[in-house]
Amino acid sequence: MKFYKVEEDTSLGFTGRLDAVNKWCLPGVEPCPKCRLGGGVPWLAYPCVDLSGLPPQVLRKLKDPWPVPFEEFSRLRELVRPLAPSWALLEPGAQFGPYTGKGSGSFGGLFMQDPFALFLRRGALDELRAEGVRGLDACPVEIRFRGANPPELLQLQLQLQGRLHVDVRPSSWDSPCASCGRVSASWPKDILLDSASLPEDVDVFRHREGWATLIVTERFVEAVRRLDLGGVIFRELAVR
Ligand SMILES: [Zn+2]
Numbered sequence: 312m313k314f315y316k317v318e319e320d321t322s323l324g325f326t327g328r329l330d331a332v333n334k335w336c337l338p339g340v341e342p343c344p345k346c347r348l349g350g351g352v353p354w355l356a357y358p359c360v361d362l363s364g365l366p367p368q369v370l371r372k373l374k375d376p377w378p379v380p381f382e383e384f385s386r387l388r389e390l391v392r393p394l395a396p397s398w399a400l401l402e403p404g405a406q407f408g409p410y411t412g413k414g415s416g417s418f419g420g421l422f423m424q425d426p427f428a429l430f431l432r433r434g435a436l437d438e439l440r441a442e443g444v445r446g447l448d449a450c451p452v453e454i455r456f457r458g459a460n461p462p463e464l465l466q467l468q469l470q471l472q473g474r475l476h477v478d479v480r481p482s483s484w485d486s487p488c489a490s491c492g493r494v495s496a497s498w499p500k501d502i503l504l505d506s507a508s509l510p511e512d513v514d515v516f517r518h519r520e521g522w523a524t525l526i527v528t529e530r531f532v533e534a535v536r537r538l539d540l541g542g543v544i545f546r547e548l549a550v551r
Pocket residue numbers: 343344345346347348488489490491492493
């Protein structure tokens with residue numbers, strides 16, 4: 312089985328843009344006093360997680376990505392955890408709920424404007440499912456579109472799968488900070504996947520270590536080509 316990285320395709324003339332964010336997020340964390348690592352990233356997205364049942368004063372805090380002390384981050388994370396999938400990584404900046412905001416332009420069957428989030432039209436989702444593509448857990452966006460015939464878009468909620476091959480794994484990952492447990496965010500220029508770590512039961516997923524890297528299988532790519540779904544391109548990844 313071959314594996315591919317998903318990237319935006321700018322060659323087809325689709326003009327679609329979304330000016331939106333997921334409805335809720337975990338805040339970033341203040342820099343660690345020892346290693347100075349802090350902040351958060353919006354790459355881990357769980358659009359099918361509904362936090363609306365949490366108390367209003369908690370939800371207000373889950374709208375603000377501004378860094379908070381680690382203890383406060385941790386408290387909020389424990390409130391979110393029971394509502395998230397058991398496999399979810401809940402890191403600073405993680406996103407929850409529907410992608411919410413404004414949109415405009417024309418969209419292909421698939422849509423990507425940031426490397427870490429993949430959207431698709433309802434029709435494309437149904438067709439891919441009918442082709443037997445697996446791992447298509449998706450929830451509708453809440454986007455106000457200008458103009459007639461707005462697209463019905465959904466955002467994929469992606470499992471975390473796959474690891475880097477040991478030959479390209481940054482050595483800094485082996486020595487996490489003694490105080491906060493974080494490792495530096497280095498990532499190899501040329502990705503080499505560890506074949507033993509790759510899933511056999513899903514055809515689209517997020518790299519477990521590089522959260523901004525979305526990966527699909529050959530089966531996904533072939534289905535997209537058969538269905539002629541535009542909007543993204545696929546770059547084959549090395550596997551060993
Ligand atoms: Zn630290």
